[in-house]
Amino acid sequence: MDLSNSNTLKNLEAAFGGESMANRKYLFFADVVQKLGFSELSKLFKETANQETQHAFAHFSLLHPELVVTNAAALSDEEKQKIAARCLELAIEGETYEYTTMYPEFAAAAKEDKDESAAAEFESQAQESAEHAQQFQQAAHVFGLLVNVEHYHADRYNEALQVLQGGQPDQRVTGSDPATRKWICRVCSMIYDPVVGDPDSGIAAGTPFEEIPEDWHCPICGASKKSFVLLEEKVAA
Structure with missing residues (x-):
């Protein structure tokens, strides 16, 4: 599939993100309603989540046709290694972006929003402002913690790629x-x-x-x- 059309590429990425989010959201809903005693509703959410996963896989296959495996038995060891290495490269790329850019920026924004929210609403809605400030502070705290988590994930993926390419695991x-x-x-x-x-x-x-x-x-x-x-x-x- 020709993805030279930037709009198609952006739409596929957006569709993959949307379907992926829907999967996790419906699984969250399934857990909530299960705790409330609605077993059949929980089952429905889980079934729909699985379907959304298949939609996301279809979109991702179009974004990365180099990862599509139709007959693994027909692939050489070198070809299998190349595909696995590509999966690790994409994982490393994503985790590295999260710990170097995404979460640091989110943390900074959350801290900034805390101050702006408190300043804007202090007089008329003091209690709500305090609650907002606390929520933003907590968000900033979590985002900051996630920097180390994603760094750790990227590091382990790098090690896996290193081993896949014939190297030794880190001590x-x-x-x-x-x-x-x-x-x-x-x-x-x-x-x-x-x-x-x-x-x-x-x-x-x-x-x-x-x-x-x-x-x-x-x-x-x-x-x-x-x-x-x-x-x-x-x-x-």
Whole structure:
């Protein structure tokens, strides 16, 4: 398919984004109504989410025909490796954009919006402004945390590409010093760094993970402290 027409390219990208968002949104709805006891409605949302996934796959196939596999058995090992490498390259590109550009910009904007919102509504809607400011502050906090998460994802994809191309996996170890060793959430990959702490959650900088209260939750996904494991970090060359 000729995608030299920029409008078609943009429309396919927008359609892929829309269908992908619909998939996650409907799965969220399915979880909500299931908790409310509406099992059949939950099933409907899940079925529709699966259909939206197929729509998204169709759009993405047109955007990246080099990734379409119709007969894997007919491909040489070199061809298979090339396709897998391309998947990793695209994943690295996306994760790198998120941690270098998207989330830093979102964090900065959230901080700016907090001030503007509070200033504009303070006199007439003081309580609402305070709530808005708190929400924006929380958004800025989460966006800031996601920078490290996406950096971690990009790093692991880079390592996978390195291995796929014949290299060796990076040597990784967990830290031995509680004051500096990091922990990672198994649910969302949020990384807790004791040097930084989690001030917005009341955890001061310099607090080892072991000293965090047991009722502390991941500030990104809400998982419990028990969901965290020691992070294996690359050994410096």
